[in-house]
Amino acid sequence: MDTEFISGRITTITDSVPQITTVWSKTDIWNTIKVRWSIGRMNYKVKQGLYAVGTPDENADVFVSANFKLSFDHLRRALHGMNAWILVLDTKGINVWCAAGKGTFGTKELIYRIKVHELDKIVSHRKVIVPQLGATGVSAHEVKNKTGFSVIYGPVRAEDIKAFVLAGFKATPEMRKVNFPLKERIKLIPVELTYGRYYLLFVPALFFILSGLNIHGYSVDTAFDTGRKAIVNLLTSYLAGCALTPILLPWIPFKRFSLKGFAIAMLLAVLLLYFNFLGKNIFEIISWFLIIGSISSFLAMNFTGSSTFTSLSGVQKEMKLSLPLQIGTAGIGLFGWIVTRFV
Amino acid sequence: MNGLIYLKNVVSLKLDQQKCNGCKMCTIVCPHEVFAIKDRKAIIQNRDYCMECGACEKNCPERAISVKSGVGCAAGIINGLLRGTEPSCDCSASKSNCC
Numbered sequence: 310m311d312t313e314f315i316s317g318r319i320t321t322i323t324d325s326v327p328q329i330t331t332v333w334s335k336t337d338i339w340n341t342i343k344v345r346w347s348i349g350r351m352n353y354k355v356k357q358g359l360y361a362v363g364t365p366d367e368n369a370d371v372f373v374s375a376n377f378k379l380s381f382d383h384l385r386r387a388l389h390g391m392n393a394w395i396l397v398l399d400t401k402g403i404n405v406w407c408a409a410g411k412g413t414f415g416t417k418e419l420i421y422r423i424k425v426h427e428l429d430k431i432v433s434h435r436k437v438i439v440p441q442l443g444a445t446g447v448s449a450h451e452v453k454n455k456t457g458f459s460v461i462y463g464p465v466r467a468e469d470i471k472a473f474v475l476a477g478f479k480a481t482p483e484m485r486k487v488n489f490p491l492k493e494r495i496k497l498i499p500v501e502l503t504y505g506r507y508y509l510l511f512v513p514a515l516f517f518i519l520s521g522l523n524i525h526g527y528s529v530d531t532a533f534d535t536g537r538k539a540i541v542n543l544l545t546s547y548l549a550g551c552a553l554t555p556i557l558l559p560w561i562p563f564k565r566f567s568l569k570g571f572a573i574a575m576l577l578a579v580l581l582l583y584f585n586f587l588g589k590n591i592f593e594i595i596s597w598f599l600i601i602g603s604i605s606s607f608l609a610m611n612f613t614g615s616s617t618f619t620s621l622s623g624v625q626k627e628m629k630l631s632l633p634l635q636i637g638t639a640g641i642g643l644f645g646w647i648v649t650r651f652v
Numbered sequence: 653m654n655g656l657i658y659l660k661n662v663v664s665l666k667l668d669q670q671k672c673n674g675c676k677m678c679t680i681v682c683p684h685e686v687f688a689i690k691d692r693k694a695i696i697q698n699r700d701y702c703m704e705c706g707a708c709e710k711n712c713p714e715r716a717i718s719v720k721s722g723v724g725c726a727a728g729i730i731n732g733l734l735r736g737t738e739p740s741c742d743c744s745a746s747k748s749n750c751c
Contacts, residue, residue: 409707410706410721410723411740441681441683442683442707444681445710447711448711465683482685485680485682486683486684489656611725613724613726614723614724614726614727616724617683617703618656618658618684618701618703618724619658619703619725620663620702620703620704620724621720621722621739622662622663622720623724624724624725625729625739626659626662628726628730632730
């Protein structure tokens with residue numbers, strides 16, 4: 310576990326607490342880039358517990374965070390120049406919002422941390438500032454009942470913390486709202502791209518090998534010629550579902566993610582058709598439209614999990630119709646494509 | 653929210669206004685401005701914006717709100733179907749890359 314951000318220790322009435330820096334080092338920036346590409350994402354943690362920013366005393370505010378290092382890093386950077394305490398919950402290395410959904414960033418863990426670190430002896434006030442998205446797992450009135458500490462819900466984004474504190478712990482409606490702007494959608498694309506990395510090797514390889522089949526047996530030349538095109542088609546469908554649909558999300562008509570992904574795929578398939586990638590006859594062309602459409606549709610539907618506005622009931626409703634259609638479409642497409650090898 | 657609204661008339665959110673004490677907690681924790689306060693009582697002003705995160709239910713001291721909360725995530729729902737459990741991303745266990 311990386312502890313580079315610890316600059317010293319300060320002694321409190323109960324313990325010695327690590328004092329941390331508020332500026333990201335080169336390693337922090339590099340690790341953030343790696344985590345955005347899913348490298349080491351599941352083990353990017355800081356130790357849970359109490360930390361000091363600046364030289365906090367008994368009047369300093371207490372900010373609660375998760376032990377996913379990316380969450381922790383955003384908080385400490387936002388507290389630059391302040392004297393404050395950070396109370397890190399053990400969320401198994403998961404970010405605040407997801408951990409709150411699972412309950413690890415939750416009432417029980419917060420109560421436990423307040424007690425085990427004897428917060429009542431370290432600060433004289435009785436309030437903790439919890440990120441608003443933590444509310445999914447934290448019951449403010451229950452924490453108050455069990456510990457005497459009031460939970461104040463801070464802004465959604467750490468960067469708004471200073472303005473929030475200056476305004477007397479008041480968040481503007483804008484600070485309370487979760488949007489999904491282009492910048493945030495782009496940040497998620499690397500993780501989306503790594504989502505099907507094993508299939509990305511296996512499926513094109515399979516198509517490449519099958520491409521050599523013909524009525525006379527097997528031809529390596531055909532495998533290279535048709536297979537090359539098949540790989541381009543498959544990659545296009547992958548990018549359509551994992552990158553293009555998320556980027557263009559609000560501008561694609563339709564509410565269903567699966568339809569958004571299908572629509573983008575159809576546009577790209579027309580482009581591929583124009584450049585002669587979809588094959589030699591109408592059956593092969595239709596087969597490719599179905600394959601490209603179903604792959605992109607499925608991947609786009611998976612983006613519901615990364616989006617910030619889809620509900621469980623909604624996704625269940627969408628999948629009930631979309632998933633069988635995707636499977637059916639992919640099946641017919643694949644069957645058609647294999648049959649056209651022999652005609 | 654410029655085009656970022658999901659399916660309509662589908663969420664399980666319920667508010668019992670009789671129980672509401674007007675504490676405003678739901679308006680604070682909701683990330684999508686689903687609630688507003690009118691005549692010292694909560695009202696649902698943007699039902700279709702609800703993503704069923706469950707923050708309002710959890711923070712309503714009067715238990716006036718109920719919602720079937722969970723992950724609005726297709727991969728999570730498939731995970732649940734395959735394992736015969738509730739929909740769950742369960743990133744830590746499966747090492748998948750969601751959330």
